[in-house]
Amino acid sequence: MLGIPDPQIWLAYLLCLLSAGLCVAYGAVKWNSHD
Amino acid sequence: MNSALLYVIVALYVAAVAGLGYLAYSRTKSDKDYLIAGGNVHPVLMALAYGSTFISTSAIVGFGGNAGLFGMSLLWLTFANIFVGIFLAFVFFGKKTLVVGRNLDAQTFPEFLGRRYHSAFIQKYAAAIIAIAMPLYAAAVMIGASRFLEQTLRINYNVAVLVFAVFVAAYVMTGGLKGVVYTDALQGTIMFVGMALLLVMTYAKLGGPLAAHQALTGLAAKLPESLAAKGHQGWTSMPAFLSEYWWVVVSTIVMGVGIGVLAQPQLIVRYLTVKSPRELNRAVVVGGIFILMMTGVAFVVGALTNVYFDQTVGKISLMASVDPATGKPNVDRIIPLYINSAMPVWFTYVFMLTLISAAMSTLSGQFHVIGTSISRDLYQPKSGQTARDPLLLNRLGLVAGLVITVWLSFKLPAGIIAVATAIFFGVCAAAFLPAYAAGLYWKRATRAGAIASMLVGSATSLFMLMFTYAKGSASLGVAQALFGKPALFAFPWTVVDPIVIALPLSSVTMVVVSLVTEPVEQGLLNRCFQKKILAPAGAAAE
Numbered sequence: 001m002l003g004i005p006d007p008q009i010w011l012a013y014l015l016c017l018l019s020a021g022l023c024v025a026y027g028a029v030k031w032n033s034h035d
Numbered sequence: 036m037n038s039a040l041l042y043v044i045v046a047l048y049v050a051a052v053a054g055l056g057y058l059a060y061s062r063t064k065s066d067k068d069y070l071i072a073g074g075n076v077h078p079v080l081m082a083l084a085y086g087s088t089f090i091s092t093s094a095i096v097g098f099g100g101n102a103g104l105f106g107m108s109l110l111w112l113t114f115a116n117i118f119v120g121i122f123l124a125f126v127f128f129g130k131k132t133l134v135v136g137r138n139l140d141a142q143t144f145p146e147f148l149g150r151r152y153h154s155a156f157i158q159k160y161a162a163a164i165i166a167i168a169m170p171l172y173a174a175a176v177m178i179g180a181s182r183f184l185e186q187t188l189r190i191n192y193n194v195a196v197l198v199f200a201v202f203v204a205a206y207v208m209t210g211g212l213k214g215v216v217y218t219d220a221l222q223g224t225i226m227f228v229g230m231a232l233l234l235v236m237t238y239a240k241l242g243g244p245l246a247a248h249q250a251l252t253g254l255a256a257k258l259p260e261s262l263a264a265k266g267h268q269g270w271t272s273m274p275a276f277l278s279e280y281w282w283v284v285v286s287t288i289v290m291g292v293g294i295g296v297l298a299q300p301q302l303i304v305r306y307l308t309v310k311s312p313r314e315l316n317r318a319v320v321v322g323g324i325f326i327l328m329m330t331g332v333a334f335v336v337g338a339l340t341n342v343y344f345d346q347t348v349g350k351i352s353l354m355a356s357v358d359p360a361t362g363k364p365n366v367d368r369i370i371p372l373y374i375n376s377a378m379p380v381w382f383t384y385v386f387m388l389t390l391i392s393a394a395m396s397t398l399s400g401q402f403h404v405i406g407t408s409i410s411r412d413l414y415q416p417k418s419g420q421t422a423r424d425p426l427l428l429n430r431l432g433l434v435a436g437l438v439i440t441v442w443l444s445f446k447l448p449a450g451i452i453a454v455a456t457a458i459f460f461g462v463c464a465a466a467f468l469p470a471y472a473a474g475l476y477w478k479r480a481t482r483a484g485a486i487a488s489m490l491v492g493s494a495t496s497l498f499m500l501m502f503t504y505a506k507g508s509a510s511l512g513v514a515q516a517l518f519g520k521p522a523l524f525a526f527p528w529t530v531v532d533p534i535v536i537a538l539p540l541s542s543v544t545m546v547v548v549s550l551v552t553e554p555v556e557q558g559l560l561n562r563c564f565q566k567k568i569l570a571p572a573g574a575a576a577e
Contacts, residue, residue, distance in 0.1 A: 003248030004107070006272040012110035016331050019117040023323020026126065030316035035130075 044384050045188070048225075048391070052206065055217040059210025066425040069211030070142040070407060071307045076216055078314040082321035083223035084216040084396075085305045089120065089296065090226065090329040091397035092179040092390050093456045098330065100366035101288065102337030103352035106251070106270030108284050109334040115293025116330050121322040124297055130312040131475040132303060135563050142307065144300035144404075145412040148467070151474040152482040153559055160489060162412030164466055165300050166405060168459050170436060173401040174443035175455035180394030181444065183371065187387050196444045203398045204437045207406070208430045212308065215399045222392035227325060229389030230332040236378060237336045241343065250342045257351065270338050279530055286532040287457055287506075295460030295534065298467040300408075301400040333370070340373040347376070405440070406433030448510070457532070458500060458507060465492035465537035469545035477549075478560050484549030492541030499533035507533070 004010040063069055076084070102109045132147070141147035145165065149158025181195035190198075206214040241247035248271060255269025266278020274280035296302065309315060337352075344355040356368040374386050410432025411425075447455075469488045473480035500507035501514060502523045508514045509521040522529050 003245040003252065004271045005252060006269075008273045009107045009110065009271050012114055013107065013335075015114040016110055016117060016327060019114055019122060020323045020327040020331075023117065023122055023319045026122065027317055027320030027323075030313075032313065033316055034311055034313045 041188070041384055041387075044388065048388055049202070051221060052202075052218050052395070055221060056206030056210050056214050059206065059214035059217045063209070063211045063213050063426075066429070067142065068213060069426055069429050070411070071304065072212040072216050074137075074308060075310045076308040076314075078309060078317035079321050080216055080220045081305060081309050081314065082318035082325065084219035084308070084400075085302055085318070086121075086322055086325035086329065087219045087223035087226060087393070087396035088215075088301055088305070088400035089116075089299075089326070089397075090393055091176045091456075092183065092394045093175060094330055095230075095333045095390065095393055096179060096183070096367055096370045097456070098288070098292075099333035099337035100356070100369040102334040103340050103356070103369035104366050105267075105274070105280060105284055105288075106272070106338045106341075107335065108273045109288060109337070110331070111284075111289045112293055113327070113330040113334055115289055116296070116326050117323055119293055120296040121319060121326055124302075125306075125315050125319045125322060128297060128303075128472070128475065129306040129315045132306045133309065133312060133315065135475060136307050138562055138565055142304075143407045143411055144303045144467075145408060147303070148470060148474065148485070149412075151563060152470070152480075152485045153555065154482045154486065157470070157482070157485055157489065158412050160486075161300075161467065162408040164462065164493060165408040166413060166436070168462055169300075169401055169405050169408075170439040170443055171447075171455045172459035173398060173405065173436075173440040174447055176394055176397050176401070177440060177444045178447065179367075180391065180398075183387075183390055183394075187383075193445065196441060199394070199398070200437055200441045200444075203395055204402055204433060207399050207402045208433050211426075211429070212304070212403055215403050216308065218399060219396045222396040223325065225392045226389050226396075227328055229385050229392075230328050232382065232385060233336055233374075233378075234328075234332040236382065237339055237343075240377065241339060247339055247342060250346075251339060254341055254345055254351065257345065259351070259354075262353075270341055277527070279526065282527055282530040282532075286530070286535050291457050291461050291464075291532045291534050294468070294538070295457075295464040298463040298471055299460070300463070300467075301404040303471075304404065336373075337370060340369055340377075343373060343377050402433055402436055402440070405436030406430070408432070409435050461500075461532060461534040461537070462493060462496045464534050465496045465541050467492075468538065469542040473545055473549070478564070479549055479554060480545065481549040481552045481554055483552040484545045484547075487548040488541045488545035491544040492537050495537035495540050496533045499531075499536060503528045504531065504533055505529035 001010040002013055004013065067073060098109065135151065136147050139147065139150040141150050145158045145161035148161050149155060177196060177199060180199055181192055184190060184195040185192045206218060210217070238244050238247055241250060252269065252271045255272070258267060258269060266275040266280040268275055274284055306315065309318070340352045344350050344352050348355055352369045353364045353366065356364050356366060356372060358365045358368060374383055406429055410428045414428070466489050469492065470485035474485070501511055502508055505522045514523060515521050
């Protein structure tokens, strides 16, 4: 996957992108929330 | 290299930072402006200030160079930086810190801990750890930046240290945390652009992400035997489980820095600069993307430098980084060497600004916290009194921190610099994290539990740094002087980072001692955890 054979590495690569996506999604959902 | 253009770029940058410093100075009227930037900073500015303070030259050059050695396994640290250092930090620590901190009117991290547990000892002990240990971390950033300035602008190292120190101190001293936040926002933007360009240009040079990753995977066939013996299995594989390199990557790099970030005083104080938890919800967006572009790019590009050096000089990055002066490989040389040999001249200027920005934005946060730890937390008038001129006191505290840091930058041996950042992150996590987390979420946490946890965490960290963790003990030389050997125990203890032992020990201490001692009085708890967010007293609208 992604040209990287070791699943421990391509998983890390994907998790970096997904965790940044989580930050964006969380901020978008809670944009006007005061909690 | 076009020297005239280089100096024009540096002059423009200096003028922009000085202008923002002056703007902050004109808006710094009160103690609260100086300490928490008035408490109403825009969420985008707050996120850039947090991210750029978090990421220093040691993250880009130091850990990026380590990715040249260890490969993409360092991406687990990037994941930790984003998920723990931004998402968990802002959502579960930041918002709660803002509510409790505002309810207790705390404006520094030691003051937050001291007021939460109603203990002057906790405030002063936390401030003492910061005042003693943080100059070591600041000196590491300062030395890295000054060495880089020495190479690119051809100026004397000692002059570079003084220029850096005086320039950063000038805008922190006059503008306080507003000076830090405004300049951080400019510096963070420069860093974002520089790293984004670096990623695009590196992938373009190596034929795109897929081709670049496949070429890096193919390099495993050229792995030197000396690296394989330590557990290296190639630059797109994790090191062998429980090998020497596995312990370094997992315990020191991923855990030490990945968890340590939660208890960094210069980052925690950023939570107190915004108006309400809503601003932190918004800051998460910018923070996550910013950190992805910082360490994500540094570690991917650091690993891929192996492909570039293999294609151009037939060597892996570690071998290409041999220092002509010593004849030994130096991972800190990998990223600058790659930039200077693989990238166009105009980009070397952009990258120079990126690194100067990374160093200055981290240094300004460090100077500010060292100064306030000395002036507000260690030398604080008795409760109920206020200092006659708190702004002057804060500025004098900063001068003291500056003098210590500059002195260390001249005196520290090169060997101790590489571990200074990890030491500080590890000590902060072990000493502060259990008391800090329990203070936010566990009402049964007691003053005695917090004190015992901080003492056990800092003592265990210090013991392991001096006697068992080889990187620390060899640099400090205490074990050698007392017992005639660099570390007391054999592998794996020599490569187990102190945080692996010290943090669980201080956490258990926090829980056990709290359960057998007197709870904090109910009135204080009610005040801590009331929902209402108050505007900080003395805040002037921006």
